[in-house]
Amino acid sequence: MEYEAVGAELTATEDLPGLGSALGRLDCLLVREDAHWIVARDGASVEVGRVSSDTGAVFDTRYGGRLSGEEKVSVTPVPGGGLAVSGADSVTVQEADGTVRWSFAHRPWPSGARGACAPDPSGTTLLAVVQPAADTDRTEVLVALDLATGAVLARTPLPTSWGTYEFQQPLGPAGTAKLFLDAAQGQEEAYSLLVSVTGEELAITRVGSFDEPFTGSSDRSGAFLTIAVAGEQLTRYDAPEHPRTVAEAGDVLPGDLVFMGRPGFLDETRVLAAVGEDPWEDECRHVLLDAVELRPLAEITYPPGIEPEPRVLPLGDGTWLTFDGDTVRRWRTG
Numbered sequence: 001m002e003y004e005a006v007g008a009e010l011t012a013t014e015d016l017p018g019l020g021s022a023l024g025r026l027d028c029l030l031v032r033e034d035a036h037w038i039v040a041r042d043g044a045s046v047e048v049g050r051v052s053s054d055t056g057a058v059f060d061t062r063y064g065g066r067l068s069g070e071e072k073v074s075v076t077p078v079p080g081g082g083l084a085v086s087g088a089d090s091v092t093v094q095e096a097d098g099t100v101r102w103s104f105a106h107r108p109w110p111s112g113a114r115g116a117c118a119p120d121p122s123g124t125t126l127l128a129v130v131q132p133a134a135d136t137d138r139t140e141v142l143v144a145l146d147l148a149t150g151a152v153l154a155r156t157p158l159p160t161s162w163g164t165y166e167f168q169q170p171l172g173p174a175g176t177a178k179l180f181l182d183a184a185q186g187q188e189e190a191y192s193l194l195v196s197v198t199g200e201e202l203a204i205t206r207v208g209s210f211d212e213p214f215t216g217s218s219d220r221s222g223a224f225l226t227i228a229v230a231g232e233q234l235t236r237y238d239a240p241e242h243p244r245t246v247a248e249a250g251d252v253l254p255g256d257l258v259f260m261g262r263p264g265f266l267d268e269t270r271v272l273a274a275v276g277e278d279p280w281e282d283e284c285r286h287v288l289l290d291a292v293e294l295r296p297l298a299e300i301t302y303p304p305g306i307e308p309e310p311r312v313l314p315l316g317d318g319t320w321l322t323f324d325g326d327t328v329r330r331w332r333t334g
Contacts, residue, residue, distance in 0.1 A: 004298040006288065007334040008306075011319060013327060014058035016049055018042030020325040026166040026182075027074040029262070029313055031216060032119065034171060036315055038328065039075050044068065048077045055319045058328050065094055074116040076167070078147065079123040086117040091128045093147065102150030104143075107131040110162060115140070118167030118179060119147060120197045127179060127195065129158065129165045138162070142181075142195065144202055156202045158183065160191055167195075170218040171316055180214040180224065192226055208235060217264030219291070219316060225271070231258030231279035234271075234294055247294035249275075253287075260284050264314035265291060272300075272314040284310050288333075300333070 018040035022028045030037045036051040038059075044067050052060035065083045067073055074086040081096035089108040093101040109115060109131060117128035126145045132138075138161040144154040160183040168180040181204075183191040190213040196203040207214075212226040212235065223238045236245040249258045256277055261284075263273035271291050276284035286300040286308045302308060306322075306329075313321040319332045 003287065003296050005301050006298040008300050008302045008331045009334040010303070010329060011056050011332055012058045012330040014049075015326045016040045016047060016059075016062075016328055017326055018045060018047060019323065019328065023311060023323055026116065026164060027076065029216065030076060030118075031169045031171060031218075032077050033079060033123070033169075034121075036313065036321075037077055038321075039077075040326070041067075041075070046075050046083070048075070048083070050077070051315060051321070053317070055317060055330065055332060058321070058330050063096065065098060074114065074166075076116075076118050078119050078126070084117050084119070084126055084128075086115040086128055086130075088114075091115070091117055091126070091130065091145065093126065093150070101148075104128070104130075104145055104150050104152075107133065112164075113162045114164050116165040116167050116181075118169065120144075120179065121169055121172075122197075123147070125153060125197060127167065127197070129163075129181070129183075132157075140165075140183075142202060142204070144197060144200070154200045154202045156204065158193070158204070159206070160185060163191075166216075168214060168216040170222070170224065172218070172220055172222065180216065180218075182213040184213065190229055207237060215262040215264055217262065217314060217316075219265040219268060221268075223265075225263055225265070227259055227263060229279075231260055234259045234263055234273065234289075236271075236292075236294060245292065245294055247289070252289075252295055257285075261310035261312060263289075264320075265316050266314040266320060267291075267316060267318045270297065272312065272320055274308065274310045274312055276310070279310075282309055284308055286312060302331075 022041040047064040049059040050061040092103040115129040166182045179195045181193040192207040194205040211229045215225040218224040234247045260274040266272040271289040274284040
């Protein structure tokens with residue numbers, strides 16, 4: 001590639017058992033409580049790790065839990081050290097010691113679909129996507145549940161059905177009231193929905209076209225990114241007005257390269273993105289883009305024996321994570 005080469009410098013390494021089998025799941029890489037979290041799954045065992053604010057370490061908090069082992073499960077950490085689990089027919093909150101705080105039952109998810117849940121940024125409400133009460137209704141439902149009691153505070157229909165879902169909180173202060181909700185229907189159709197929580201009111205705003213899921217990355221200004229499912233476009237939105245900056249792969253990347261994985265804000269001035277010829281394959285390169293204009297600045301080079309992979313997690317503080325089986329590595333530019 002015709003860009004400056006920037007070397008990657010390793011700052012920390014840590015193993016998280018079960019991560020290798022969990023990579024690729026929708027609930028594996030999360031933003032919660034103004035921090036990045038990694039969820040590792042191994043059968044009925046789950047372990048979550050909060051990425052440290054110390055760039056010389058990987059995790060500062062880790063704890064585990066037990067699940068039923070069913071496949072249609074999405075897991076999220078909740079304030080206080082517990083876990084919330086969106087399962088095949090219920091949403092359950094577990095205490096840090098594994099006891100059940102409460103459970104909210106719903107109709108079972110059909111084959112090929114599953115829900116998700118996440119605390120709102122205030123940490124008092126759990127948002128969950130569930131099946132509607134009537135089996136004649138194909139539209140999924142977003143519910144707001146009191147995190148302490150499980151009481152239903154609000155509900156609203158979603159513009160999707162038979163989907164798979166993922167929530168992300170934005171990075172920023174707890175007063176930020178919006179969450180990102182990706183709703184995938186099939187391989188190439190994904191809705192990006194901004195969910196606003198105000199008291200007992202839920203509001204949903206659709207962002208972009210039907211094939212632009214959120215990358216899960218945001219910066220302290222409120223900006224966030226979406227990526228076209230096939231990688232042909234990367235877009236920056238600036239909240240709250242959401243003006244767009246669009247980078248077409250054919251215009252900013254050489255040859256037939258497209259964007260891959262989940263590009264994200266490395267810091268306030270740079271975006272880190274994997275690029276390659278096929279968004280569904282592993283062979284790729286890592287490039288740095290100007291965070292405002294989304295134009296390439298440099299290519300990242302790694303020490304011998306380390307190959308870049310599409311699954312890379314920029315942390316917003318100038319460092320990023322890569323994954324190799326159960327091993328997590330943290331890097332910075334040299």
